[in-house]
Amino acid sequence: MSNEQQPEFWERNFTEKREMWGLDPAQSAFKAKDIFRAQGAKSILVPGFGYGRNAQLFRAQGMQVTGIEISASAIAMAEKHYGHSMKIWHGSVTDMPFDEKRYDGIFCYALIHLLGAAERRKLISDCYRQLAANGQMIFTVISKEASTYGTGTLISKDRYEQFGGVTMFFYDRISIEEEFGAAGLEEVSRITEHFPFYFIRCRKK
Numbered sequence: 001m002s003n004e005q006q007p008e009f010w011e012r013n014f015t016e017k018r019e020m021w022g023l024d025p026a027q028s029a030f031k032a033k034d035i036f037r038a039q040g041a042k043s044i045l046v047p048g049f050g051y052g053r054n055a056q057l058f059r060a061q062g063m064q065v066t067g068i069e070i071s072a073s074a075i076a077m078a079e080k081h082y083g084h085s086m087k088i089w090h091g092s093v094t095d096m097p098f099d100e101k102r103y104d105g106i107f108c109y110a111l112i113h114l115l116g117a118a119e120r121r122k123l124i125s126d127c128y129r130q131l132a133a134n135g136q137m138i139f140t141v142i143s144k145e146a147s148t149y150g151t152g153t154l155i156s157k158d159r160y161e162q163f164g165g166v167t168m169f170f171y172d173r174i175s176i177e178e179e180f181g182a183a184g185l186e187e188v189s190r191i192t193e194h195f196p197f198y199f200i201r202c203r204k205k
C-alpha cells in the first residue's frame with residue numbers, strides 16, 4: 001500500500017485518539033534542539049508535524065518553525081495548543097516542496113518509515129534540497145530491533161502492513177547507509193522512543 005492511501009488512517013487516529021503521544025517532545029527532539037542551537041539555526045522545517053509537540057521545543061529557542069502535515073485534525077490540534085503563528089502546510093510530503101525556502105534545519109520524526117521506497121528517496125532528496133548551506137537534517141526511523149519487526153503482512157523486504165492499515169519500513173545500518181549515504185550522512189545512533197529508533201543526521205555540503 002502506498003502512503004497516498006494513508007491520510008484516512010491518520011485522520012481517524014487523530015480524531016479518535018487526539019494527543020496520542022502526549023504533549024512532551026520526543027527524546028530525539030531534545031537532542032535535535034541542542035544540535036540546531038549549537039549550529040545557530042534560525043529556521044526549521046518539520047515534515048510530518050503531527051500536533052506540534054516537537055516543534056514547540058524549537059520555537060522555545062527562538063527558531064521559526066514551518067510544518068507539513070497530512071491530517072487536518074492534527075493541524076487543528078496544533079493551532080489549539082500553540083496558536084496560529086506557525087505556517088503548517090496541509091498536504092503530503094510526497095508533494096514537497098511547498099515553498100522555495102532554504103531551512104537551517106529539518107526535523108522529521110517517525111515519518112519516513114511509513115513511506116514506500118520511491119517516496120522515501122524523494123523525501124530525502126527534497127529535504128536535502130531545502131537545506132541551507134551547512135544546514136542539518138535529522139530523521140528518526142524505526143529499527144529492525146523493534147519487537148514489531150516481522151509482524152503483520154509482508155509488503156516488500158523489511159516493509160510490513162501493521163496496526164490496522166499503516167505500513168512500516170524497518171531500518172538497519174545498511175539500509176540507512178543506502179538511502180542517506182549520498183545525502184551528507186554524518187551520524188547514525190540508536191535512540192529509544194516508544195520503539196527502538198535510529199537517529200540519523202545529515203549535513204548539506
Ligand SMILES: C[S@@+](CC[C@H](N)C(=O)[O-])C[C@H]1O[C@@H](n2cnc3c(N)ncnc32)[C@H](O)[C@@H]1O
Pocket residue numbers: 003006010011021026047048049050051052053054068069070071074091092093094108109110111114
Ligand atoms: C508517527 S506520527 C509522528 C508525529 C509527530 N512527528 C510527533 O512526533 O508528534 C507521523 C505523522 O506524520 C503524518 N503523516 C503521515 N504521512 C504523511 C505524509 N505523507 N505527509 C505528511 N504528513 C504525513 C501523520 O499524520 C502524523 O502526524
